[in-house]
Amino acid sequence: GSNRRMVYRTAQGQPPFGGGTAKMYGSNKIPAFLSVEGSEDTGIEMLFFWNTKKELTGCVLNVACPSQVRESARYLSSDYWGKVRMEMKKRHGKKVFVLPWCGAAGDQSPHVQYRKGAEARMRKLRGDLAADEVIARRIVKAVDIALPAVKKDIRTEVPFDHHVETLKLPRRLVTRSEKEWAQAKVGSVLAKAADKRTSAEESHRRWNQHVLDRFNEQKTHPKFEMELHVLRLGDVAVATNPFELFLDFGMRMKTRCKAPQTFIVQLACSSGWYLPTLKAANGGGYSAIIQSNLVGPEGG
DSSP, X not given: OEEOEEEEEEEESOTTTOSEEXXXXXXXXXXXXXXXXXXXXXXXXXXXXXXXXXXXXXXXEEESSOSOTTTTOSSOOOHHHHHHHHHHHHHHXXXXXXXXXXXXXXXXXXSXXXXXXXXXXXXXXXXSOOHXXXXXXXXXXXXXXXXXXXXXXXXXXXXXXXEEEEEEXXXXXXXXXXXXHHHHHHHHHHTSOGGGOOHHHXXXXXXXXXXXXXXXXXXXXXXXXXXXXXXEEXXXXXXXXSSEEOHHHHHHHHXXXXXXXXXXXXXXXXXXXXXXXXXXXXXXXXXXXXXXXXXXXXXX
């Protein structure tokens, strides 16, 4: 995955998606561009399962990259994971099951953010490969590299534990100025007759109405309750969260965890929207503004 938030010297665009010094999918070809906002994690966490004959039956593949190559398409798609499954069955047998887990990837994208021309040229030279096919081949190639090694360490008895807890995280509170801005936007849409509103206007009305509802509720409901699952399976730790969690938080969990290998699973059990870092919240832009966040950086 690639970090999809660009940082600039000056504010870019207009609220709600613009108005700050950061922007999701912003241009990095303009003079005001400073840097990519955050990190990228190109690693793949893998967990393999075998039968009593030591034949591979399935695997968990955990990547910090959402399956959104075809995010703008208007049809159902398994995206690059569908291609991964097909390639795995081709190389390792039709009975091999692939369970994909998305890691902390709220600020990540499968779309290349720079070097776009070179990537497109290489795909063409390789036979007009689609972007999801390229990603799938990279993932399966990583599996092929790992398999000979992990076959030497198949374990039939491992410690297992499953802990479930409800965490109460501080909500990102709506400020009075944010409330007034949202109120003005809702009012401008409601001023139009219902049959004259576009679907985009109605969508933005609901988006901003939710900000108003939160402002009225936050004094009595200042906490967001999230269902946490933590598992131990041998040397592996697994931790879930309901957010589109920015990568830095996932990295902190992995580095602080005592397990040799840690799997982070986002968008599990519910949807808590985006959870941005402090740097992202200060920069603004979609995914790091009040309309995008139920929980702020403190909750991360």
